[in-house]
Amino acid sequence: MLDVLYFAWVRERIGEPRERVETQAATVAELVDELRAREARYALAFADLSALRVAVDQELTEFDAPLSGVREVAFFPPMTGG
Amino acid sequence: MLDVLYFAWVRERIGEPRERVETQAATVAELVDELRAREARYALAFADLSALRVAVDQELTEFDAPLSGVREVAFFPPMTGG
Amino acid sequence: MGRVRVQREPFDSGSELEGFGAGGDVGAIATFTGIVRGTGGMSRMEIEHYPGMTEAAIAKIVAEAEARWGLEDCLVIHRHGAMAPGERIMMVATASRHRAAAFEAAEYLMDYLKSRAPFWKKEFGPDGAAWVAAKDEDEDALSRW
Amino acid sequence: MGRVRVQREPFDSGSELEGFGAGGDVGAIATFTGIVRGTGGMSRMEIEHYPGMTEAAIAKIVAEAEARWGLEDCLVIHRHGAMAPGERIMMVATASRHRAAAFEAAEYLMDYLKSRAPFWKKEFGPDGAAWVAAKDEDEDALSRW
Numbered sequence: 001m002l003d004v005l006y007f008a009w010v011r012e013r014i015g016e017p018r019e020r021v022e023t024q025a026a027t028v029a030e031l032v033d034e035l036r037a038r039e040a041r042y043a044l045a046f047a048d049l050s051a052l053r054v055a056v057d058q059e060l061t062e063f064d065a066p067l068s069g070v071r072e073v074a075f076f077p078p079m080t081g082g
Numbered sequence: 083m084l085d086v087l088y089f090a091w092v093r094e095r096i097g098e099p100r101e102r103v104e105t106q107a108a109t110v111a112e113l114v115d116e117l118r119a120r121e122a123r124y125a126l127a128f129a130d131l132s133a134l135r136v137a138v139d140q141e142l143t144e145f146d147a148p149l150s151g152v153r154e155v156a157f158f159p160p161m162t163g164g
Numbered sequence: 165m166g167r168v169r170v171q172r173e174p175f176d177s178g179s180e181l182e183g184f185g186a187g188g189d190v191g192a193i194a195t196f197t198g199i200v201r202g203t204g205g206m207s208r209m210e211i212e213h214y215p216g217m218t219e220a221a222i223a224k225i226v227a228e229a230e231a232r233w234g235l236e237d238c239l240v241i242h243r244h245g246a247m248a249p250g251e252r253i254m255m256v257a258t259a260s261r262h263r264a265a266a267f268e269a270a271e272y273l274m275d276y277l278k279s280r281a282p283f284w285k286k287e288f289g290p291d292g293a294a295w296v297a298a299k300d301e302d303e304d305a306l307s308r309w
Numbered sequence: 310m311g312r313v314r315v316q317r318e319p320f321d322s323g324s325e326l327e328g329f330g331a332g333g334d335v336g337a338i339a340t341f342t343g344i345v346r347g348t349g350g351m352s353r354m355e356i357e358h359y360p361g362m363t364e365a366a367i368a369k370i371v372a373e374a375e376a377r378w379g380l381e382d383c384l385v386i387h388r389h390g391a392m393a394p395g396e397r398i399m400m401v402a403t404a405s406r407h408r409a410a411a412f413e414a415a416e417y418l419m420d421y422l423k424s425r426a427p428f429w430k431k432e433f434g435p436d437g438a439a440w441v442a443a444k445d446e447d448e449d450a451l452s453r454w
Contacts, residue, residue, distance in 0.1 A: 178323020
């Protein structure tokens with residue numbers, strides 16, 4: 001079980017800020033494929049991975065990052081702080 | 083007649099902050115030569131022109147600057163503001 | 165050593181800097197304050213963030229700046245939530261012995277906060293609401309460090 | 310537009326910045342504050358300046374920064390006279406639309422104030438008094454602009 005979090009327009013497209021996901025995905029990319037297959041709103045949110053960033057257990061990482069032992073995955077657009 | 087001003091260690095070597103100088107010097111460099119010839123304290127203050135800066139009527143300039151129409155000349159070491 | 169604050173409330177730059185750098189061998193303090201602009205009739209901005217990750221990400225950026233420039237003190241404040249044009253969004257302050265280090269560290273902090281701290285800005289204006297897009301130049305700015 | 314103050318009295322950075330940049334299209338404020346360091350047991354610093362020329366020289370530097378970076382606001386305060394370690398010597402502040410302009414203009418002001426404004430620092434320490442020598446690196450810093 002993973003906590004999956006969404007921020008900014010990813011959150012708006014998916015329609016919720018977080019959810020618990022039951023998955024056997026070995027990497028973030030595999031998790032994305034599972035989510036995309038669920039419903040149109042996921043397919044829309046994950047349509048262009050180059051427009052997305054991912055954090056695993058609150059550390060920025062890449063989409064090929066492994067999920068073994070991970071508790072929390074977050075998806076969001078490029079950050080606009082400062 | 084010119085007002086000649088001295089700052090920082092130039093002032094200390096010459097021993098006064100300003101004086102009125104009667105001169106026919108055409109340039110700053112000629113004025114420096116006249117002052118050097120006066121007394122040892124001037125020769126000491128003006129020993130190394132590369133260590134000095136000059137302002138004419140409160141504008142930084144070079145030692146070959148003309149003195150025609152000038153009211154005020156100031157000599158000082160490189161500035162250390164900020 | 166550096167202080168990091170992530171908060172919804174407004175802050176006052178002047179009082180935040182009282183005592184900043186005191187006790188260190190400080191000859192130079194640089195600060196930067198980001199302010200909401202009212203461009204294009206924008207009436208308000210909302211900033212979303214990632215609680216937990218935000219503080220950790222900023223603390224990491226601060227630790228890197230402190231180590232690289234040997235800072236004597238460092239402060240980052242970043243707001244989230246709603247704010248109006250003219251309000252302060254965030255500030256950084258750096259204290260060091262010499263001016264180059266203070267300026268460079270402050271610019272480094274700003275460049276990394278822009279692109280590596282999990283904040284997202286949304287602008288509300290006459291044409292509705294829109295998420296602020298990240299600029300290529302902000303990502304490019306990281307390459308100088 | 311920019312404000313220039315040359316004064317003997319201490320100043321408070323926070324209150325000087327109240328209202329700074331207000332009314333402009335300001336998204337970024339950068340500041341720099343120079344502080345007397347107590348290095349090598351220095352007990353006090355005295356700064357001599359050239360009344361009349363000082364204000365004009367700083368105003369010229371400010372006007373150049375305003376024109377070059379399209380600043381929305383600009384402030385320079387520089388003290389002269391005696392000051393103790395820990396006291397503020399001077400500050401600059403720049404307000405602009407974007408952060409790069411605010412930072413660059415503040416650094417430009419500092420580089421020019423260091424080498425082109427008629428101030429001379431003298432340090433008083435355990436071994437007596439000595440005029441601070443200008444550094445080659447400060448003169449070299451001007452070449453980047």
